[in-house]
Amino acid sequence: AGPEVSSPKRTKDIIAKYGFQFKKSLGQNFLIDSNILGKIVDAAQLDKSKGALEIGPGIGALTERLAQTAGIVTAVEIDQRLIPILREVLAPYENIGIVHGDVLKLDLKALIAERYNATDRISVVANLPYYVTTPILMKLLEERLPLEHIVVMIQKEVAERMAAKPGGKEYGSLSIAVQYYCEPQIVCTVPHTVFIPQPNVDSAVIKLTLRDRPPVEVEDEAHFFRIVQASFAQRRKTLANNLSSLFGKEHREETAELLRACNVDPGRRGETLSLAEYACISNALLAKGW
Numbered sequence: 001a002g003p004e005v006s007s008p009k010r011t012k013d014i015i016a017k018y019g020f021q022f023k024k025s026l027g028q029n030f031l032i033d034s035n036i037l038g039k040i041v042d043a044a045q046l047d048k049s050k051g052a053l054e055i056g057p058g059i060g061a062l063t064e065r066l067a068q069t070a071g072i073v074t075a076v077e078i079d080q081r082l083i084p085i086l087r088e089v090l091a092p093y094e095n096i097g098i099v100h101g102d103v104l105k106l107d108l109k110a111l112i113a114e115r116y117n118a119t120d121r122i123s124v125v126a127n128l129p130y131y132v133t134t135p136i137l138m139k140l141l142e143e144r145l146p147l148e149h150i151v152v153m154i155q156k157e158v159a160e161r162m163a164a165k166p167g168g169k170e171y172g173s174l175s176i177a178v179q180y181y182c183e184p185q186i187v188c189t190v191p192h193t194v195f196i197p198q199p200n201v202d203s204a205v206i207k208l209t210l211r212d213r214p215p216v217e218v219e220d221e222a223h224f225f226r227i228v229q230a231s232f233a234q235r236r237k238t239l240a241n242n243l244s245s246l247f248g249k250e251h252r253e254e255t256a257e258l259l260r261a262c263n264v265d266p267g268r269r270g271e272t273l274s275l276a277e278y279a280c281i282s283n284a285l286l287a288k289g290w
């Protein structure tokens with residue numbers, strides 16, 4: 001076997017051979033660092049009994065590592081120009097399936113049912129296109145796909161928001177949405193020198209371990225997330241003010257009462273509340289028919 005796909009020389013050779021032109025609009029920044037790839041794959045805790053689903057394989061740097069470590073590997077790539085390149089570069093690996101498509105439009109439940117054995121534990125492992133990180137992750141979580149881990153390289157600021165605890169400026173509705181479904185852990189931060197072309201933001205690898213069940217009891221998830229969104233609508237406003245914009249100013253005192261019943265001071269800001277406090281508030285509002 002020749003040098004691995006991620007080696008800078010092999011990457012440059014592949015790009016030159018096919019005359020590939022990077023599309024910035026598709027978030028194409030290819031990884032050329034073996035060490036970082038090792039950290040991503042290690043974090044996913046794969047072995048030959050497990051499946052890997054990759055989003056955006058590019059020219060196959062990470063896909064190759066996944067094929068060596070995991071059982072069945074499926075890679076979904078939106079850019080038609082990369083499909084023949086992937087097929088040729090990854091031809092030595094029999095456990096890889098390449099799917100041409102937009103991950104946001106694909107029926108991932110059906111894809112998983114089709115590609116893997118029913119008993120396989122599957123993880124998403126990817127160096128995500130940064131322009132659609134949040135929609136992709138929310139789709140994976142909201143569709144409740146049967147996943148063990150999600151290990152992804154994303155923009156560092158987004159990783160910090162996902163993993164943030166109450167009280168800081170990074171904590172917001174994204175932290176709550178992610179932590180409702182998973183336990184987040186930042187694996188490492190990554191300098192932009194390990195990509196070609198280099199992105200103009202810093203990156204981090206985040207590992208999300210899917211929970212068997214949410215950490216709090218929520219009667220109605222859509223309602224819970226609506227309350228969370230509203231509580232951060234204007235970050236400098238108090239919780240009582242943000243929520244009474246939602247239910248009408250005339251209900252301000254009633255809203256404050258209800259917050260107190262959940263042991264939450266109405267003067268607090270949304271960014272200081274835990275998931276449990278949001279769950280209590282949402283359930284109490286629902287009980288009132290709000």
Ligand code: SAM
Nearest residue numbers: 026029030031056057058077078102103127129
């Ligand atoms: N995995 C490769 C690596 O690490 O070198 C490439 C990562 S690059 C940051 C992101 C990849 O996602 C690109 O190959 C891009 O074409 C692809 N992509 C962008 N939007 C996508 C979408 N909606 N669905 C599937 N793939 C997408």
